[in-house]
Amino acid sequence: DDAPSEQFERRAVADIPVEGEVPALQSIVDWVNKVAEMTQPEKIYYCDGSDEEWSKLVDLLEQSGTVIKLNDSEMPNSIYARTDPDDVARVEDQTFICSVKEEDAGPTNNWMEPEEMKGIMRGLYDGCMRGRTMYVMPFCMGPLGGEDAKFGVEVSDSAYVVLSMKIMTRMGKSVLDEMVRLNAEFVPCLHSVGMPLKPGQKDVPWPCSDIKYIVHFPEERTIWSYGSGYGGNSLLGKKCYALRIASVMGRDEGWMAEHMLILKLISPEGKAYHIAAAFPSACGKTNLAMLEPTIPGWKVETLGDDIAWMRPGPDGRLYAINPENGFFGVAPGTGAATNPNAMRTIEQGNNIFTNVALTDHGGVWWEGMTAVKPPHLTDWKGRSWTPEEGPEGGRPDEKAAHPNSRFCTPIDQCPILSEDFNNPQGVPIDIIVFGGRRENTIPLVTQSRDWTHGVFMGATCSSETTAAAKGAVGVLRRDPMAMLPFCGYHVGDYLQHWLDMGAKQGEENMPTVFYVNWFRKSAEGKFLWPGFGDNSRVLKWMIDRLEGKVQGQETPVGVIPAEGELDIEGLGIDQAVVDECTRYVAHEWADELPRLENWFEGFGHKLPKPLAGELDKVRDAVKAQ
Ligand code: GDP
Ligand code: PGA
Ligand code: MN
Ligand code: MN
Numbered sequence: 001d002d003a004p005s006e007q008f009e010r011r012a013v014a015d016i017p018v019e020g021e022v023p024a025l026q027s028i029v030d031w032v033n034k035v036a037e038m039t040q041p042e043k044i045y046y047c048d049g050s051d052e053e054w055s056k057l058v059d060l061l062e063q064s065g066t067v068i069k070l071n072d073s074e075m076p077n078s079i080y081a082r083t084d085p086d087d088v089a090r091v092e093d094q095t096f097i098c099s100v101k102e103e104d105a106g107p108t109n110n111w112m113e114p115e116e117m118k119g120i121m122r123g124l125y126d127g128c129m130r131g132r133t134m135y136v137m138p139f140c141m142g143p144l145g146g147e148d149a150k151f152g153v154e155v156s157d158s159a160y161v162v163l164s165m166k167i168m169t170r171m172g173k174s175v176l177d178e179m180v181r182l183n184a185e186f187v188p189c190l191h192s193v194g195m196p197l198k199p200g201q202k203d204v205p206w207p208c209s210d211i212k213y214i215v216h217f218p219e220e221r222t223i224w225s226y227g228s229g230y231g232g233n234s235l236l237g238k239k240c241y242a243l244r245i246a247s248v249m250g251r252d253e254g255w256m257a258e259h260m261l262i263l264k265l266i267s268p269e270g271k272a273y274h275i276a277a278a279f280p281s282a283c284g285k286t287n288l289a290m291l292e293p294t295i296p297g298w299k300v301e302t303l304g305d306d307i308a309w310m311r312p313g314p315d316g317r318l319y320a321i322n323p324e325n326g327f328f329g330v331a332p333g334t335g336a337a338t339n340p341n342a343m344r345t346i347e348q349g350n351n352i353f354t355n356v357a358l359t360d361h362g363g364v365w366w367e368g369m370t371a372v373k374p375p376h377l378t379d380w381k382g383r384s385w386t387p388e389e390g391p392e393g394g395r396p397d398e399k400a401a402h403p404n405s406r407f408c409t410p411i412d413q414c415p416i417l418s419e420d421f422n423n424p425q426g427v428p429i430d431i432i433v434f435g436g437r438r439e440n441t442i443p444l445v446t447q448s449r450d451w452t453h454g455v456f457m458g459a460t461c462s463s464e465t466t467a468a469a470k471g472a473v474g475v476l477r478r479d480p481m482a483m484l485p486f487c488g489y490h491v492g493d494y495l496q497h498w499l500d501m502g503a504k505q506g507e508e509n510m511p512t513v514f515y516v517n518w519f520r521k522s523a524e525g526k527f528l529w530p531g532f533g534d535n536s537r538v539l540k541w542m543i544d545r546l547e548g549k550v551q552g553q554e555t556p557v558g559v560i561p562a563e564g565e566l567d568i569e570g571l572g573i574d575q576a577v578v579d580e581c582t583r584y585v586a587h588e589w590a591d592e593l594p595r596l597e598n599w600f601e602g603f604g605h606k607l608p609k610p611l612a613g614e615l616d617k618v619r620d621a622v623k624a625q
Pocket of ligand 2: 090468
C-alpha cells in the first residue's frame with residue numbers, strides 16, 4: 001500500500017516548517033534539507049537533547065501508543081515499548097557494506113554496487129516521511145573534548161530513536177556547539193521507519209516496513225537505514241557508526257573499533273588492570289562488564305559493555321575508550337543474582353524498556369529478573385500472561401519477555417562506573433579476551449602463546465547464534481573477534497590489520513590474549529560453569545599468569561589452568577565439574593580442525609600467512625596428541 005511509486009504532492013523544503021534551533025553549521029543544514037526534499041516530512045525538528053525534550057517526546061509517543069509510561073514508584077521516569085513482532089532484532093541478511101569494490105566488503109558481508117543500492121533506497125526514501133516529523137540529532141561518539149572526537153548527525157522519523165539516542169550517545173545542544181566551534185566533519189546517518197502516513201491516516205503503535213535495509217557506504221562514511229525501528233538497526237551511532245564505519249576509519253588511521261566491553265579489575269593488593277573482551281551479541285559482555293566478583297578482595301569497575309575504540313598511546317600501548325553513553329542490554333537473565341550492578345543501574349530509572357513484560361503495577365519484568373514469577377503479567381505482545389498458562393491463546397511455555405528484549409539505560413547511573421569513563425585518553429589495555437557460546441570443545445579459559453596466536457584465537461572464534469539477530473538460534477558459526485556482523489570491510493584485511501597493529505606497537509606493548517567459554521555443557525545439557533560473578537575466578541587466573549604466579553598447563557591450543565590453579569574456594573561445585581569445564585579434549589579438537597580449515601579457505605588469498613601458519617601449528621599439535 002505504500003509503494004514507492006505512489007503519487008503525492010511534493011513540497012519545497014522552504015515550505016516545510018522547522019522547529020528548534022537551526023544549527024549554525026551550514027554543512028548540517030544543507031544535508032538535512034537534501035534529506036527533507038527527498039523524504040518530505042511534515043516538519044523538521046532540530047533536537048537539543050534536553051530533559052524537556054525527553055518529556056515532550058514521551059508524551060507524543062504515549063499518545064501514538066508506541067510507549068507506556070511506567071509507574072514512577074515502580075520505575076522512575078521510564079517508558080516501555082512493544083515493537084512489531086517482526087522487528088525485534090538486527091537484520092543481518094539485510095545489512096550491506098556498499099564499498100566501491102566488492103572485494104573490499106569481503107566474503108562475510110552483503111555487498112551491492114553503491115549507486116545501484118542508492119537507486120533502490122532513493123526509491124524507498126522518496127516521500128517516506130510524509131505525515132511524520134523528521135528529527136535531527138547531532139551526536140558525538142566518545143567523550144566530548146577529545147582531540148579526535150567523532151561526530152555524527154542522525155536524521156530519523158522516529159521519536160523512539162531520539163529518546164534512545166539521548167541515552168546511548170552524547171546528543172544535542174552541547175554536541176552541536178562543539179561541532180560549530182570545530183567546524184566539524186560528521187557522519188551523516190539517515191534513518192526512516194519506512195511507513196509514511198497519508199493525510200488523516202491513523203498511525204500504528206510501532207511503524208516499520210517489511211522492506212528493511214541497513215546500508216553503509218564506507219568510503220563516503222555514510223549510513224542509510226530503512227524500515228526498522230529496532231535499536232541495532234536504527235540507533236545509527238551504535239553498530240553502524242561505532243563499529244562498521246569506525247572499523248574502516250580505524251583501518252585507515254591506525255586504530256581499532258571493536259565489539260568489546262571494557263573493565264577495570266583491581267586486585268586485593270590494589271593493583272589495577274584493564275581488560276577488553278569481545279563476545280558475540282548476547283554472549284555475556286554486559287554481564288562481565290559489571291561483574292561483582294565472588295572472590296574476596298577483588299573489585300571491578302565498568303568502562304563499557306559493547307564497543308571499544310583502541311588507539312596506540314604515547315607509550316606504545318593500546319588505550320581504549322567506550323564511544324557510547326548508555327547500556328542497551330539484554331533483559332532476560334538480568335537479575336539481582338546474576339548482574340546486581342545492572343539492576344542497581346536500572347532501578348535508578350530513566351530507562352527505555354523494549355519487548356519485556358509489563359506488571360500489573362506498571363513495572364517491568366523479564367525471565368530471570370526474580371526467582372519467583374509474578375502471578376500475572378502482560379507479555380511482550382500485549383497478551384495477558386500467567387506463569388502456569390503462558391499467554392492467552394498461546395502455549396504455556398511461551399516466555400513473557402522476548403529473548404532479545406532490552407533495557408536502555410544511561411551509563412552514568414552505573415554504581416561501579418570507572419572515573420576514567422569520560423577520559424578521552426582512554427585506559428591502557430592489559431588483557432584482551434575473546435569468547436563465545438560453545439557447548440563443547442572450547443575450554444573455560446586458554447591463554448595464547450603470543451600476539452599472532454592471540455589473533456588466530458580471535459580469527460577462529462565461534463559461537464552458537466542467539467536471538468540478538470533475526471534467524472535461527474543455536475547454530476554454530478565462526479565469528480571473528482565477535483565482529484562478523486560488524487566489520488565494515490574484508491575480514492581478511494581486518495585480521496591483517498590486527499597483525500599489523502601488533503607488529504607496529506611491538507609484542508611487549510600489546511595486551512595478552514585469552515579465550516574463554518562460559519557456556520560448556522554437561523551431557524545432560526546443563527551449563528557446567530556457574531558463570532556471572534564466578535567469572536572473576538577466571539579473571540584472577542589471567543592476572544596470576546600475567547604476574548607469573550601460576551605456570552598453567554600447555555595444550556595444543558594454548559595454556560589452560562593446571563590442577564589447583566583456578567581459585568574455586570567457596571565455589572560450591574565439585575573439582576570434577578571444574579575439570580570438565582577447563583579441560584582440553586583431543587577428540588573434540590580433532591572434530592574442530594576441519595571446521596577451522598573450512599573457515600580459513602573462505603578467505604582465499606586474503607588469509608594472512610601468519611594465521612595459516614598458526615593453523616598448521618595447531619593441526620600438528622592436535623594430531624600429535
Ligand atoms: P551481551 O549481549 O554480550 O552483552 O550479553 P549479556 O551480558 O547481556 O548476556 C546475554 C545473556 O547471556 C543473558 O541472558 C545473560 O544472563 C547470559 N549470560 C551472561 N553471562 C553469563 C555467564 O557467565 N554464564 C551463563 N550461563 N550465562 C550468562
Ligand atoms: P549486545 O548488543 O552485543 O549487547 O547483544 C547488541 C547487539 O550486538 O545486537
Ligand atoms: Mn553488541
Ligand atoms: Mn550487551
